[in-house]
Amino acid sequence: MISGAELRLSELVKRYGGASAVDRINLDVASGEFLTLLGPSGSGKTTTLSMIAGFTEPSAGRVVCDGQEITSVPPHKRGLGMVFQNYSLFPHLTVRENVEFPLRQRGVAKAKRSEQALQALELVELRERANAKPGQLSGGQQQRVALARALVFEPRLLLMDEPFGALDRALRERLQIELRRLHKELGITVVFVTHDQEEALTLSDRIAVFNEGRIEQVGTPAELYERPETLFVARFIGESNSLQGQVTEERFQSEGGVSIPAPGAVDGPSVAIIRPERLRVLNTRVEAEECALHGRVRDVTFLGAQLRIEIDTPDGIMIVRTGTENPAPQSGDAVQLSWLPGAAAIFPHRKDARETSSSWTETLAPSTSSSQS
Structure with a gap:
Protein backbone atom coordinates (compact mmCIF):
# COMPACT_ATOMS: atom_id res chain seq x y z
CA MET A 1 0.00 0.00 0.00
CA ILE A 2 1.01 3.62 -0.63
CA SER A 3 0.94 6.03 2.29
CA GLY A 4 -1.47 8.73 1.22
CA ALA A 5 -0.51 12.39 1.40
CA GLU A 6 -2.05 14.90 3.78
CA LEU A 7 -3.46 18.03 2.14
CA ARG A 8 -4.39 21.41 3.61
CA LEU A 9 -6.03 24.35 1.87
CA SER A 10 -5.80 27.61 3.83
CA GLU A 11 -7.84 30.71 2.97
CA LEU A 12 -7.69 29.77 -0.71
CA VAL A 13 -9.08 32.41 -3.08
CA LYS A 14 -9.37 32.70 -6.85
CA ARG A 15 -10.67 35.90 -8.38
CA TYR A 16 -11.39 36.66 -12.01
CA GLY A 17 -11.72 40.42 -12.29
CA GLY A 18 -14.02 41.48 -9.50
CA ALA A 19 -15.69 38.09 -9.10
CA SER A 20 -14.52 35.33 -6.75
CA ALA A 21 -14.71 31.84 -8.24
CA VAL A 22 -13.33 30.47 -4.95
CA ASP A 23 -13.77 32.49 -1.77
CA ARG A 24 -11.59 31.67 1.29
CA ILE A 25 -11.65 27.88 1.19
CA ASN A 26 -10.27 26.09 4.27
CA LEU A 27 -10.09 22.32 4.05
CA ASP A 28 -8.01 19.48 5.52
CA VAL A 29 -7.76 16.10 3.77
CA ALA A 30 -6.39 13.22 5.83
CA SER A 31 -3.86 10.67 4.63
CA GLY A 32 -5.63 7.90 2.71
CA GLU A 33 -8.96 9.72 2.67
CA PHE A 34 -11.34 9.78 -0.29
CA LEU A 35 -12.76 13.30 -0.27
CA THR A 36 -15.19 14.57 -2.88
CA LEU A 37 -15.76 18.19 -3.89
CA LEU A 38 -19.46 18.26 -4.75
CA GLY A 39 -21.56 21.09 -6.07
CA PRO A 40 -23.48 22.47 -9.04
CA SER A 41 -21.75 23.85 -12.13
CA GLY A 42 -19.90 27.07 -11.37
CA SER A 43 -19.71 26.44 -7.62
CA GLY A 44 -15.88 26.53 -7.53
CA LYS A 45 -15.04 22.84 -7.08
CA THR A 46 -13.08 22.38 -10.34
CA THR A 47 -11.23 25.67 -9.82
CA THR A 48 -10.23 24.44 -6.37
CA LEU A 49 -8.96 21.15 -7.81
CA SER A 50 -7.04 23.07 -10.48
CA MET A 51 -5.30 25.14 -7.79
CA ILE A 52 -4.35 21.94 -5.94
CA ALA A 53 -2.91 20.54 -9.19
CA GLY A 54 -1.03 23.76 -9.94
CA PHE A 55 -2.81 24.51 -13.22
CA THR A 56 -4.46 27.62 -11.74
CA GLU A 57 -2.59 30.16 -9.61
CA PRO A 58 -4.48 31.21 -6.46
CA SER A 59 -5.20 34.89 -5.92
CA ALA A 60 -4.55 34.32 -2.23
CA GLY A 61 -4.12 31.48 0.24
CA ARG A 62 -1.92 28.40 0.53
CA VAL A 63 -1.84 24.79 -0.68
CA VAL A 64 0.15 22.54 1.68
CA CYS A 65 0.95 18.88 1.00
CA ASP A 66 2.55 16.79 3.75
CA GLY A 67 3.56 19.94 5.59
CA GLN A 68 5.30 21.50 2.56
CA GLU A 69 3.77 24.52 0.85
CA ILE A 70 3.34 23.82 -2.87
CA THR A 71 1.30 26.90 -3.82
CA SER A 72 3.96 28.13 -6.25
CA VAL A 73 5.42 24.74 -7.25
CA PRO A 74 4.94 23.94 -10.99
CA PRO A 75 2.40 21.13 -11.70
CA HIS A 76 5.01 18.66 -13.01
CA LYS A 77 7.00 18.96 -9.78
CA ARG A 78 4.10 18.32 -7.40
CA GLY A 79 4.11 14.53 -7.95
CA LEU A 80 0.33 14.31 -8.12
CA GLY A 81 -1.70 11.86 -10.19
CA MET A 82 -4.46 13.39 -12.31
CA VAL A 83 -7.43 11.83 -14.15
CA PHE A 84 -9.65 13.96 -16.40
CA GLN A 85 -13.06 13.34 -17.94
CA ASN A 86 -11.69 13.24 -21.52
CA TYR A 87 -9.03 10.52 -20.90
CA SER A 88 -6.26 12.52 -22.73
CA LEU A 89 -4.64 9.38 -24.16
CA PHE A 90 -2.17 9.51 -27.06
CA PRO A 91 -3.96 7.77 -29.96
CA HIS A 92 -0.73 6.77 -31.77
CA LEU A 93 0.71 4.98 -28.72
CA THR A 94 -0.27 1.58 -27.39
CA VAL A 95 -2.02 1.20 -24.06
CA ARG A 96 1.26 0.18 -22.39
CA GLU A 97 3.12 3.12 -23.94
CA ASN A 98 0.44 5.51 -22.72
CA VAL A 99 0.79 4.19 -19.20
CA GLU A 100 4.58 4.36 -19.43
CA PHE A 101 4.53 8.04 -20.43
CA PRO A 102 4.81 9.56 -16.91
CA LEU A 103 7.74 7.22 -16.21
CA ARG A 104 9.51 8.28 -19.42
CA GLN A 105 9.11 11.90 -18.32
CA ARG A 106 10.80 10.96 -15.05
CA GLY A 107 13.71 9.22 -16.77
CA VAL A 108 12.87 5.67 -15.65
CA ALA A 109 14.76 2.99 -17.60
CA LYS A 110 12.83 1.24 -20.39
CA ALA A 111 12.72 -2.21 -18.81
CA LYS A 112 11.63 -0.82 -15.45
CA ARG A 113 8.91 1.40 -16.88
CA SER A 114 7.54 -1.46 -18.97
CA GLU A 115 7.31 -3.63 -15.85
CA GLN A 116 5.62 -0.88 -13.84
CA ALA A 117 3.18 -0.11 -16.67
CA LEU A 118 2.09 -3.75 -16.84
CA GLN A 119 1.64 -3.81 -13.07
CA ALA A 120 -0.55 -0.69 -13.26
CA LEU A 121 -2.61 -2.26 -16.05
CA GLU A 122 -2.97 -5.36 -13.88
CA LEU A 123 -4.50 -3.16 -11.17
CA VAL A 124 -7.23 -1.96 -13.54
CA GLU A 125 -7.61 -5.43 -15.12
CA LEU A 126 -6.40 -4.41 -18.58
CA ARG A 127 -3.02 -6.12 -18.83
CA GLU A 128 -4.25 -8.24 -21.75
CA ARG A 129 -4.93 -5.05 -23.78
CA ALA A 130 -1.42 -3.65 -23.29
CA ASN A 131 -0.61 -3.72 -27.02
CA ALA A 132 -3.93 -2.30 -28.21
CA LYS A 133 -4.37 1.31 -29.32
CA PRO A 134 -6.81 3.57 -27.41
CA GLY A 135 -9.15 3.64 -30.42
CA GLN A 136 -9.65 -0.11 -30.05
CA LEU A 137 -10.98 0.25 -26.51
CA SER A 138 -14.38 1.16 -25.12
CA GLY A 139 -14.87 4.42 -23.23
CA GLY A 140 -14.74 2.62 -19.91
CA GLN A 141 -11.54 0.81 -20.85
CA GLN A 142 -9.93 4.09 -21.96
CA GLN A 143 -10.79 5.66 -18.61
CA ARG A 144 -9.22 2.70 -16.81
CA VAL A 145 -6.06 3.20 -18.90
CA ALA A 146 -6.06 6.88 -17.85
CA LEU A 147 -6.37 5.75 -14.22
CA ALA A 148 -3.48 3.28 -14.65
CA ARG A 149 -1.35 6.08 -16.13
CA ALA A 150 -2.13 8.29 -13.12
CA LEU A 151 -1.19 5.51 -10.68
CA VAL A 152 1.89 4.10 -12.42
CA PHE A 153 4.42 6.36 -10.68
CA GLU A 154 2.77 5.68 -7.28
CA PRO A 155 1.55 9.20 -6.41
CA ARG A 156 0.47 9.74 -2.82
CA LEU A 157 -2.30 12.10 -3.92
CA LEU A 158 -4.68 11.42 -6.83
CA LEU A 159 -6.85 14.22 -8.26
CA MET A 160 -9.89 13.26 -10.35
CA ASP A 161 -12.02 15.78 -12.27
CA GLU A 162 -15.43 14.36 -13.31
CA PRO A 163 -13.67 11.18 -14.55
CA PHE A 164 -16.88 9.25 -15.25
CA GLY A 165 -19.00 12.14 -16.54
CA ALA A 166 -18.95 11.05 -20.20
CA LEU A 167 -19.90 7.42 -19.50
CA ASP A 168 -23.34 5.81 -19.45
CA ARG A 169 -24.93 5.04 -16.08
CA ALA A 170 -24.25 1.29 -15.97
CA LEU A 171 -20.57 1.72 -16.92
CA ARG A 172 -20.18 4.61 -14.52
CA GLU A 173 -21.47 2.47 -11.66
CA ARG A 174 -19.07 -0.39 -12.53
CA LEU A 175 -16.09 1.99 -12.57
CA GLN A 176 -17.17 3.51 -9.25
CA ILE A 177 -16.95 0.04 -7.71
CA GLU A 178 -13.54 -0.45 -9.35
CA LEU A 179 -12.30 2.87 -8.01
CA ARG A 180 -13.43 2.06 -4.49
CA ARG A 181 -11.56 -1.24 -4.68
CA LEU A 182 -8.38 0.45 -5.88
CA HIS A 183 -8.58 3.14 -3.22
CA LYS A 184 -8.86 0.58 -0.44
CA GLU A 185 -6.13 -1.57 -1.95
CA LEU A 186 -3.61 1.24 -2.52
CA GLY A 187 -4.27 3.53 0.43
CA ILE A 188 -3.63 6.75 -1.51
CA THR A 189 -5.39 10.03 -0.85
CA VAL A 190 -8.04 10.92 -3.44
CA VAL A 191 -9.65 14.31 -4.12
CA PHE A 192 -12.55 13.75 -6.50
CA VAL A 193 -14.72 16.37 -8.24
CA THR A 194 -18.28 15.67 -9.32
CA HIS A 195 -21.66 17.37 -9.62
CA ASP A 196 -23.40 13.96 -9.23
CA GLN A 197 -24.54 13.62 -5.61
CA GLU A 198 -25.26 9.89 -5.95
CA GLU A 199 -21.69 9.33 -7.14
CA ALA A 200 -20.35 11.39 -4.23
CA LEU A 201 -22.43 9.49 -1.67
CA THR A 202 -21.29 6.16 -3.12
CA LEU A 203 -17.55 6.84 -3.24
CA SER A 204 -16.62 9.23 -0.46
CA ASP A 205 -15.30 9.03 3.07
CA ARG A 206 -16.24 12.71 3.33
CA ILE A 207 -17.81 15.28 1.03
CA ALA A 208 -17.23 19.03 0.82
CA VAL A 209 -20.38 20.67 -0.57
CA PHE A 210 -19.62 23.77 -2.65
CA ASN A 211 -21.96 26.64 -3.42
CA GLU A 212 -21.04 29.95 -5.04
CA GLY A 213 -17.33 29.57 -4.37
CA ARG A 214 -17.59 28.55 -0.73
CA ILE A 215 -17.87 25.34 1.24
CA GLU A 216 -21.32 25.01 2.77
CA GLN A 217 -20.56 21.90 4.82
CA VAL A 218 -18.01 19.08 5.11
CA GLY A 219 -19.06 15.70 6.45
CA THR A 220 -19.60 12.03 5.84
CA PRO A 221 -22.39 11.08 3.42
CA ALA A 222 -24.61 10.14 6.37
CA GLU A 223 -23.94 13.44 8.17
CA LEU A 224 -24.80 15.51 5.12
CA TYR A 225 -28.01 13.59 4.48
CA GLU A 226 -29.21 13.31 8.06
CA ARG A 227 -27.85 16.55 9.52
CA PRO A 228 -27.51 19.24 6.83
CA GLU A 229 -26.35 22.52 8.31
CA THR A 230 -27.81 24.81 5.65
CA LEU A 231 -30.90 24.94 3.51
CA PHE A 232 -28.75 24.56 0.38
CA VAL A 233 -27.23 21.29 1.61
CA ALA A 234 -30.62 19.97 2.72
CA ARG A 235 -32.03 20.56 -0.76
CA PHE A 236 -28.94 19.56 -2.74
CA ILE A 237 -28.16 16.25 -1.00
CA GLY A 238 -30.84 13.65 -1.65
Whole structure:
Protein backbone atom coordinates (compact mmCIF):
# COMPACT_ATOMS: atom_id res chain seq x y z
CA MET A 1 0.00 0.00 0.00
CA ILE A 2 1.01 3.62 -0.63
CA SER A 3 0.94 6.03 2.29
CA GLY A 4 -1.47 8.73 1.22
CA ALA A 5 -0.51 12.39 1.40
CA GLU A 6 -2.05 14.90 3.78
CA LEU A 7 -3.46 18.03 2.14
CA ARG A 8 -4.39 21.41 3.61
CA LEU A 9 -6.03 24.35 1.87
CA SER A 10 -5.80 27.61 3.83
CA GLU A 11 -7.84 30.71 2.97
CA LEU A 12 -7.69 29.77 -0.71
CA VAL A 13 -9.08 32.41 -3.08
CA LYS A 14 -9.37 32.70 -6.85
CA ARG A 15 -10.67 35.90 -8.38
CA TYR A 16 -11.39 36.66 -12.01
CA GLY A 17 -11.72 40.42 -12.29
CA GLY A 18 -14.02 41.48 -9.50
CA ALA A 19 -15.69 38.09 -9.10
CA SER A 20 -14.52 35.33 -6.75
CA ALA A 21 -14.71 31.84 -8.24
CA VAL A 22 -13.33 30.47 -4.95
CA ASP A 23 -13.77 32.49 -1.77
CA ARG A 24 -11.59 31.67 1.29
CA ILE A 25 -11.65 27.88 1.19
CA ASN A 26 -10.27 26.09 4.27
CA LEU A 27 -10.09 22.32 4.05
CA ASP A 28 -8.01 19.48 5.52
CA VAL A 29 -7.76 16.10 3.77
CA ALA A 30 -6.39 13.22 5.83
CA SER A 31 -3.86 10.67 4.63
CA GLY A 32 -5.63 7.90 2.71
CA GLU A 33 -8.96 9.72 2.67
CA PHE A 34 -11.34 9.78 -0.29
CA LEU A 35 -12.76 13.30 -0.27
CA THR A 36 -15.19 14.57 -2.88
CA LEU A 37 -15.76 18.19 -3.89
CA LEU A 38 -19.46 18.26 -4.75
CA GLY A 39 -21.56 21.09 -6.07
CA PRO A 40 -23.48 22.47 -9.04
CA SER A 41 -21.75 23.85 -12.13
CA GLY A 42 -19.90 27.07 -11.37
CA SER A 43 -19.71 26.44 -7.62
CA GLY A 44 -15.88 26.53 -7.53
CA LYS A 45 -15.04 22.84 -7.08
CA THR A 46 -13.08 22.38 -10.34
CA THR A 47 -11.23 25.67 -9.82
CA THR A 48 -10.23 24.44 -6.37
CA LEU A 49 -8.96 21.15 -7.81
CA SER A 50 -7.04 23.07 -10.48
CA MET A 51 -5.30 25.14 -7.79
CA ILE A 52 -4.35 21.94 -5.94
CA ALA A 53 -2.91 20.54 -9.19
CA GLY A 54 -1.03 23.76 -9.94
CA PHE A 55 -2.81 24.51 -13.22
CA THR A 56 -4.46 27.62 -11.74
CA GLU A 57 -2.59 30.16 -9.61
CA PRO A 58 -4.48 31.21 -6.46
CA SER A 59 -5.20 34.89 -5.92
CA ALA A 60 -4.55 34.32 -2.23
CA GLY A 61 -4.12 31.48 0.24
CA ARG A 62 -1.92 28.40 0.53
CA VAL A 63 -1.84 24.79 -0.68
CA VAL A 64 0.15 22.54 1.68
CA CYS A 65 0.95 18.88 1.00
CA ASP A 66 2.55 16.79 3.75
CA GLY A 67 3.56 19.94 5.59
CA GLN A 68 5.30 21.50 2.56
CA GLU A 69 3.77 24.52 0.85
CA ILE A 70 3.34 23.82 -2.87
CA THR A 71 1.30 26.90 -3.82
CA SER A 72 3.96 28.13 -6.25
CA VAL A 73 5.42 24.74 -7.25
CA PRO A 74 4.94 23.94 -10.99
CA PRO A 75 2.40 21.13 -11.70
CA HIS A 76 5.01 18.66 -13.01
CA LYS A 77 7.00 18.96 -9.78
CA ARG A 78 4.10 18.32 -7.40
CA GLY A 79 4.11 14.53 -7.95
CA LEU A 80 0.33 14.31 -8.12
CA GLY A 81 -1.70 11.86 -10.19
CA MET A 82 -4.46 13.39 -12.31
CA VAL A 83 -7.43 11.83 -14.15
CA PHE A 84 -9.65 13.96 -16.40
CA GLN A 85 -13.06 13.34 -17.94
CA ASN A 86 -11.69 13.24 -21.52
CA TYR A 87 -9.03 10.52 -20.90
CA SER A 88 -6.26 12.52 -22.73
CA LEU A 89 -4.64 9.38 -24.16
CA PHE A 90 -2.17 9.51 -27.06
CA PRO A 91 -3.96 7.77 -29.96
CA HIS A 92 -0.73 6.77 -31.77
CA LEU A 93 0.71 4.98 -28.72
CA THR A 94 -0.27 1.58 -27.39
CA VAL A 95 -2.02 1.20 -24.06
CA ARG A 96 1.26 0.18 -22.39
CA GLU A 97 3.12 3.12 -23.94
CA ASN A 98 0.44 5.51 -22.72
CA VAL A 99 0.79 4.19 -19.20
CA GLU A 100 4.58 4.36 -19.43
CA PHE A 101 4.53 8.04 -20.43
CA PRO A 102 4.81 9.56 -16.91
CA LEU A 103 7.74 7.22 -16.21
CA ARG A 104 9.51 8.28 -19.42
CA GLN A 105 9.11 11.90 -18.32
CA ARG A 106 10.80 10.96 -15.05
CA GLY A 107 13.71 9.22 -16.77
CA VAL A 108 12.87 5.67 -15.65
CA ALA A 109 14.76 2.99 -17.60
CA LYS A 110 12.83 1.24 -20.39
CA ALA A 111 12.72 -2.21 -18.81
CA LYS A 112 11.63 -0.82 -15.45
CA ARG A 113 8.91 1.40 -16.88
CA SER A 114 7.54 -1.46 -18.97
CA GLU A 115 7.31 -3.63 -15.85
CA GLN A 116 5.62 -0.88 -13.84
CA ALA A 117 3.18 -0.11 -16.67
CA LEU A 118 2.09 -3.75 -16.84
CA GLN A 119 1.64 -3.81 -13.07
CA ALA A 120 -0.55 -0.69 -13.26
CA LEU A 121 -2.61 -2.26 -16.05
CA GLU A 122 -2.97 -5.36 -13.88
CA LEU A 123 -4.50 -3.16 -11.17
CA VAL A 124 -7.23 -1.96 -13.54
CA GLU A 125 -7.61 -5.43 -15.12
CA LEU A 126 -6.40 -4.41 -18.58
CA ARG A 127 -3.02 -6.12 -18.83
CA GLU A 128 -4.25 -8.24 -21.75
CA ARG A 129 -4.93 -5.05 -23.78
CA ALA A 130 -1.42 -3.65 -23.29
CA ASN A 131 -0.61 -3.72 -27.02
CA ALA A 132 -3.93 -2.30 -28.21
CA LYS A 133 -4.37 1.31 -29.32
CA PRO A 134 -6.81 3.57 -27.41
CA GLY A 135 -9.15 3.64 -30.42
CA GLN A 136 -9.65 -0.11 -30.05
CA LEU A 137 -10.98 0.25 -26.51
CA SER A 138 -14.38 1.16 -25.12
CA GLY A 139 -14.87 4.42 -23.23
CA GLY A 140 -14.74 2.62 -19.91
CA GLN A 141 -11.54 0.81 -20.85
CA GLN A 142 -9.93 4.09 -21.96
CA GLN A 143 -10.79 5.66 -18.61
CA ARG A 144 -9.22 2.70 -16.81
CA VAL A 145 -6.06 3.20 -18.90
CA ALA A 146 -6.06 6.88 -17.85
CA LEU A 147 -6.37 5.75 -14.22
CA ALA A 148 -3.48 3.28 -14.65
CA ARG A 149 -1.35 6.08 -16.13
CA ALA A 150 -2.13 8.29 -13.12
CA LEU A 151 -1.19 5.51 -10.68
CA VAL A 152 1.89 4.10 -12.42
CA PHE A 153 4.42 6.36 -10.68
CA GLU A 154 2.77 5.68 -7.28
CA PRO A 155 1.55 9.20 -6.41
CA ARG A 156 0.47 9.74 -2.82
CA LEU A 157 -2.30 12.10 -3.92
CA LEU A 158 -4.68 11.42 -6.83
CA LEU A 159 -6.85 14.22 -8.26
CA MET A 160 -9.89 13.26 -10.35
CA ASP A 161 -12.02 15.78 -12.27
CA GLU A 162 -15.43 14.36 -13.31
CA PRO A 163 -13.67 11.18 -14.55
CA PHE A 164 -16.88 9.25 -15.25
CA GLY A 165 -19.00 12.14 -16.54
CA ALA A 166 -18.95 11.05 -20.20
CA LEU A 167 -19.90 7.42 -19.50
CA ASP A 168 -23.34 5.81 -19.45
CA ARG A 169 -24.93 5.04 -16.08
CA ALA A 170 -24.25 1.29 -15.97
CA LEU A 171 -20.57 1.72 -16.92
CA ARG A 172 -20.18 4.61 -14.52
CA GLU A 173 -21.47 2.47 -11.66
CA ARG A 174 -19.07 -0.39 -12.53
CA LEU A 175 -16.09 1.99 -12.57
CA GLN A 176 -17.17 3.51 -9.25
CA ILE A 177 -16.95 0.04 -7.71
CA GLU A 178 -13.54 -0.45 -9.35
CA LEU A 179 -12.30 2.87 -8.01
CA ARG A 180 -13.43 2.06 -4.49
CA ARG A 181 -11.56 -1.24 -4.68
CA LEU A 182 -8.38 0.45 -5.88
CA HIS A 183 -8.58 3.14 -3.22
CA LYS A 184 -8.86 0.58 -0.44
CA GLU A 185 -6.13 -1.57 -1.95
CA LEU A 186 -3.61 1.24 -2.52
CA GLY A 187 -4.27 3.53 0.43
CA ILE A 188 -3.63 6.75 -1.51
CA THR A 189 -5.39 10.03 -0.85
CA VAL A 190 -8.04 10.92 -3.44
CA VAL A 191 -9.65 14.31 -4.12
CA PHE A 192 -12.55 13.75 -6.50
CA VAL A 193 -14.72 16.37 -8.24
CA THR A 194 -18.28 15.67 -9.32
CA HIS A 195 -21.66 17.37 -9.62
CA ASP A 196 -23.40 13.96 -9.23
CA GLN A 197 -24.54 13.62 -5.61
CA GLU A 198 -25.26 9.89 -5.95
CA GLU A 199 -21.69 9.33 -7.14
CA ALA A 200 -20.35 11.39 -4.23
CA LEU A 201 -22.43 9.49 -1.67
CA THR A 202 -21.29 6.16 -3.12
CA LEU A 203 -17.55 6.84 -3.24
CA SER A 204 -16.62 9.23 -0.46
CA ASP A 205 -15.30 9.03 3.07
CA ARG A 206 -16.24 12.71 3.33
CA ILE A 207 -17.81 15.28 1.03
CA ALA A 208 -17.23 19.03 0.82
CA VAL A 209 -20.38 20.67 -0.57
CA PHE A 210 -19.62 23.77 -2.65
CA ASN A 211 -21.96 26.64 -3.42
CA GLU A 212 -21.04 29.95 -5.04
CA GLY A 213 -17.33 29.57 -4.37
CA ARG A 214 -17.59 28.55 -0.73
CA ILE A 215 -17.87 25.34 1.24
CA GLU A 216 -21.32 25.01 2.77
CA GLN A 217 -20.56 21.90 4.82
CA VAL A 218 -18.01 19.08 5.11
CA GLY A 219 -19.06 15.70 6.45
CA THR A 220 -19.60 12.03 5.84
CA PRO A 221 -22.39 11.08 3.42
CA ALA A 222 -24.61 10.14 6.37
CA GLU A 223 -23.94 13.44 8.17
CA LEU A 224 -24.80 15.51 5.12
CA TYR A 225 -28.01 13.59 4.48
CA GLU A 226 -29.21 13.31 8.06
CA ARG A 227 -27.85 16.55 9.52
CA PRO A 228 -27.51 19.24 6.83
CA GLU A 229 -26.35 22.52 8.31
CA THR A 230 -27.81 24.81 5.65
CA LEU A 231 -30.90 24.94 3.51
CA PHE A 232 -28.75 24.56 0.38
CA VAL A 233 -27.23 21.29 1.61
CA ALA A 234 -30.62 19.97 2.72
CA ARG A 235 -32.03 20.56 -0.76
CA PHE A 236 -28.94 19.56 -2.74
CA ILE A 237 -28.16 16.25 -1.00
CA GLY A 238 -30.84 13.65 -1.65
CA GLU A 239 -34.51 14.12 -2.36
CA SER A 240 -36.50 16.29 0.04
CA ASN A 241 -39.87 17.90 0.60
CA SER A 242 -40.04 21.62 1.36
CA LEU A 243 -42.79 23.35 3.29
CA GLN A 244 -42.79 27.14 3.10
CA GLY A 245 -44.00 28.96 6.18
CA GLN A 246 -43.36 31.15 9.18
CA VAL A 247 -41.85 30.60 12.62
CA THR A 248 -43.57 32.40 15.46
CA GLU A 249 -42.75 31.74 19.13
CA GLU A 250 -40.95 28.44 18.39
CA ARG A 251 -43.74 27.10 16.22
CA PHE A 252 -43.54 26.63 12.44
CA GLN A 253 -46.79 27.18 10.53
CA SER A 254 -46.78 26.12 6.87
CA GLU A 255 -48.67 27.94 4.16
CA GLY A 256 -50.92 24.87 3.92
CA GLY A 257 -51.78 24.96 7.62
CA VAL A 258 -49.40 22.41 9.16
CA SER A 259 -48.05 23.32 12.60
CA ILE A 260 -44.66 21.88 13.67
CA PRO A 261 -42.72 22.47 16.90
CA ALA A 262 -39.58 24.56 16.21
CA PRO A 263 -37.69 24.90 19.50
CA GLY A 264 -34.87 27.43 19.28
CA ALA A 265 -35.89 28.71 15.85
CA VAL A 266 -35.76 32.41 15.07
CA ASP A 267 -39.05 34.07 14.22
CA GLY A 268 -39.52 34.83 10.53
CA PRO A 269 -39.94 33.23 7.10
CA SER A 270 -38.75 29.62 7.22
CA VAL A 271 -38.66 26.31 5.38
CA ALA A 272 -39.30 22.87 6.84
CA ILE A 273 -37.39 20.05 5.11
CA ILE A 274 -38.68 16.47 5.37
CA ARG A 275 -37.07 13.43 3.72
CA PRO A 276 -39.46 11.28 1.63
CA GLU A 277 -38.77 8.14 3.67
CA ARG A 278 -39.86 9.95 6.86
CA LEU A 279 -43.43 10.30 5.59
CA ARG A 280 -46.25 7.77 5.94
CA VAL A 281 -49.33 7.53 3.74
CA LEU A 282 -52.47 6.69 5.71
CA ASN A 283 -56.12 6.17 4.91
CA THR A 284 -57.07 6.57 8.58
CA ARG A 285 -56.84 9.35 11.15
CA VAL A 286 -53.32 9.97 12.36
CA GLU A 287 -52.24 9.70 15.97
CA ALA A 288 -52.41 12.89 17.98
CA GLU A 289 -48.66 13.33 18.38
CA GLU A 290 -48.03 13.28 14.64
CA CYS A 291 -48.11 16.06 12.06
CA ALA A 292 -50.44 15.58 9.14
CA LEU A 293 -51.42 16.86 5.73
CA HIS A 294 -54.45 15.90 3.67
CA GLY A 295 -53.86 15.20 0.01
CA ARG A 296 -54.68 13.21 -3.08
CA VAL A 297 -52.39 10.69 -4.76
CA ARG A 298 -51.07 12.02 -8.04
CA ASP A 299 -48.75 9.21 -9.15
CA VAL A 300 -47.26 5.93 -7.88
CA THR A 301 -43.97 4.64 -9.32
CA PHE A 302 -42.65 1.13 -8.65
CA LEU A 303 -38.90 1.18 -7.97
CA GLY A 304 -38.30 -2.46 -7.08
CA ALA A 305 -37.95 -2.54 -3.30
CA GLN A 306 -39.61 0.88 -2.95
CA LEU A 307 -42.58 2.88 -4.12
CA ARG A 308 -42.27 6.57 -4.96
CA ILE A 309 -45.59 8.30 -4.36
CA GLU A 310 -46.45 11.85 -5.41
CA ILE A 311 -49.24 13.50 -3.45
CA ASP A 312 -50.95 16.84 -4.10
CA THR A 313 -51.40 18.76 -0.83
CA PRO A 314 -52.20 22.33 0.23
CA ASP A 315 -48.42 22.75 0.63
CA GLY A 316 -47.69 21.56 -2.90
CA ILE A 317 -46.54 18.18 -4.19
CA MET A 318 -45.04 15.93 -1.53
CA ILE A 319 -42.89 12.89 -2.31
CA VAL A 320 -43.08 9.70 -0.24
CA ARG A 321 -40.75 6.71 -0.49
CA THR A 322 -42.04 3.58 1.16
CA GLY A 323 -41.70 -0.19 1.02
CA THR A 324 -43.83 -2.43 -1.18
CA GLU A 325 -44.99 -4.76 1.59
CA ASN A 326 -48.25 -2.85 2.19
CA PRO A 327 -51.06 -2.27 -0.32
CA ALA A 328 -50.13 0.75 -2.41
CA PRO A 329 -52.49 3.70 -2.77
CA GLN A 330 -53.83 4.35 -6.24
CA SER A 331 -53.81 7.52 -8.29
CA GLY A 332 -56.75 9.68 -7.21
CA ASP A 333 -57.00 8.24 -3.69
CA ALA A 334 -57.62 10.71 -0.86
CA VAL A 335 -54.99 10.14 1.81
CA GLN A 336 -53.32 11.67 4.82
CA LEU A 337 -49.58 12.23 5.09
CA SER A 338 -48.16 11.73 8.54
CA TRP A 339 -44.76 12.30 10.16
CA LEU A 340 -43.32 12.72 13.61
CA PRO A 341 -42.36 16.32 14.51
CA GLY A 342 -38.72 15.28 14.82
CA ALA A 343 -38.61 14.31 11.13
CA ALA A 344 -38.60 17.96 10.06
CA ALA A 345 -35.65 20.35 9.96
CA ILE A 346 -36.50 24.05 10.16
CA PHE A 347 -34.29 26.55 8.30
CA PRO A 348 -34.51 30.34 8.00
CA HIS A 349 -35.67 31.22 4.49
CA ARG A 350 -33.41 34.07 3.43
CA LYS A 351 -31.60 35.00 0.26
CA ASP A 352 -28.34 33.95 1.90
CA ALA A 353 -28.45 30.16 1.42
CA ARG A 354 -25.56 29.74 3.88
CA GLU A 355 -27.77 30.62 6.86
CA THR A 356 -27.38 27.68 9.23
CA SER A 357 -30.30 25.71 10.58
CA SER A 358 -31.98 27.50 13.44
CA SER A 359 -33.86 24.45 14.61
CA TRP A 360 -33.53 20.70 14.40
CA THR A 361 -36.62 19.30 16.09
CA GLU A 362 -34.69 16.12 16.91
CA THR A 363 -31.55 14.25 15.89
CA LEU A 364 -32.55 12.12 12.91
CA ALA A 365 -29.57 9.78 13.19
CA PRO A 366 -26.46 9.46 15.31
CA SER A 367 -23.64 11.57 13.87
CA THR A 368 -20.40 13.20 14.80
CA SER A 369 -19.55 16.78 14.04
CA SER A 370 -17.98 17.27 10.66
CA SER A 371 -14.34 18.25 10.57
CA GLN A 372 -14.46 21.29 8.37
CA SER A 373 -11.43 23.50 8.89
